[in-house]
Amino acid sequence: MDTVLRAVGIYFVLLLVFRIAGNRSLAQITMFDFVLLLIISESSQQGITANDYSFTNAVVLISTLVLVDVLLSLWKQRSEKMERLLDGMPLILVRHGEVLQVRLDKVRVDQKDILEAARELQGIERLDQIKYAVLERGGEITIIPWEGSPAADEGATAKKAS
Amino acid sequence: MPKQHHIGDLESPEGLRFHRRQWSFERIGWIALGLFVLLALAGLFGMGPASHARAASADGRLRVEYERFARRQAPSELVLYFSPQAVRDGRLRFWISRDYLDEVGVQQIVPQPSSTDLGGEKIYFDFNIDPGSEYRAVTFELQPEQTSRLQANVGLDGGSEVRYWQFIYP
Numbered sequence: 001m002d003t004v005l006r007a008v009g010i011y012f013v014l015l016l017v018f019r020i021a022g023n024r025s026l027a028q029i030t031m032f033d034f035v036l037l038l039i040i041s042e043s044s045q046q047g048i049t050a051n052d053y054s055f056t057n058a059v060v061l062i063s064t065l066v067l068v069d070v071l072l073s074l075w076k077q078r079s080e081k082m083e084r085l086l087d088g089m090p091l092i093l094v095r096h097g098e099v100l101q102v103r104l105d106k107v108r109v110d111q112k113d114i115l116e117a118a119r120e121l122q123g124i125e126r127l128d129q130i131k132y133a134v135l136e137r138g139g140e141i142t143i144i145p146w147e148g149s150p151a152a153d154e155g156a157t158a159k160k161a162s
Numbered sequence: 163m164p165k166q167h168h169i170g171d172l173e174s175p176e177g178l179r180f181h182r183r184q185w186s187f188e189r190i191g192w193i194a195l196g197l198f199v200l201l202a203l204a205g206l207f208g209m210g211p212a213s214h215a216r217a218a219s220a221d222g223r224l225r226v227e228y229e230r231f232a233r234r235q236a237p238s239e240l241v242l243y244f245s246p247q248a249v250r251d252g253r254l255r256f257w258i259s260r261d262y263l264d265e266v267g268v269q270q271i272v273p274q275p276s277s278t279d280l281g282g283e284k285i286y287f288d289f290n291i292d293p294g295s296e297y298r299a300v301t302f303e304l305q306p307e308q309t310s311r312l313q314a315n316v317g318l319d320g321g322s323e324v325r326y327w328q329f330i331y332p
Contacts, residue, residue, distance in 0.1 A: 020191030106185050
């Protein structure tokens with residue numbers, strides 16, 4: 001019985017902590033993020049298995065975690081509000097070429113991060129080639145470039161990176 | 163500002179309200195995490211100044227040091243110190259309430275008592291002790307099994323007793 005309670009407890013604690021950290025916190029998966037993730041998983045594992053390393057306990061634990069996850073996903077599907085609460089919402093960072101700096105500050109993203117995503121996803125070199133940048137719910141940044149030849153013809157409204 | 167373009171409903175006023183709430187939630191959360199860690203450093207969850215506690219009997223012959231906050235299945239210590247007056251005829255005899263001992267998970271007693279007896283609500287421990295000995299302390303190594311608030315009573319045989327409580331976190 002304890003195992004079930006501890007598993008549910010840890011599930012919600014992790015959910016809360018990662019909502020507090022913001023959806024961008026571990027999405028960058030640098031080397032160090034990866035190590036941090038391992039340490040966090042190790043710590044929570046010890047918290048829920050306690051001293052019981054039995055097969056039964058592991059099965060109970062896994063079943064509980066998966067069940068909670070399925071139940072929450074069912075709830076999310078029925079209620080948009082719940083989905084927003086648990087998963088957050090996408091946020092536009094660059095709108096029609098205009099960098100929304102206040103938002104960048106709030107979500108702790110800077111223009112370098114946007115450019116990095118742009119290079120990675122679209123082979124874009126400069127900020128003025130970006131039409132839209134969106135911080136997605138999973139913490140990654142997606143980029144929509146200007147159509148056709150970038151910047152020059154349409155991008156008069158775009159702000160320069162420097 | 164150029165004319166507003168929307169990607170789906172990403173820019174709905176409701177969405178922006180949500181983000182603003184999310185940002186304040188994050189900031190409140192950071193403060194809460196900070197406070198939580200400070201409390202942990204202070205020892206509210208064990209092993210710190212707020213947790214380390216002492217208590218003494220009215221006649222001063224028995225003094226105990228214990229962790230006010232212990233954690234389930236984590237080691238903890240109870241140390242009893244005795245004044246020279248507590249020793250009678252080269253023997254030291256004290257008791258601990260059975261309720262407490264049942265819950266607190268005694269792993270080891272250092273040094274080992276020469277005998278124990280299970281008298282009803284109290285469990286008695288006997289030690290032979292050299293009258294000239296400077297060292298009159300007994301350590302109980304504990305590992306509580308259950309989350310609860312424990313009430314402990316410890317006393318010298320025929321002397322006054324010490325009461326304290328201990329909280330076991332999950």
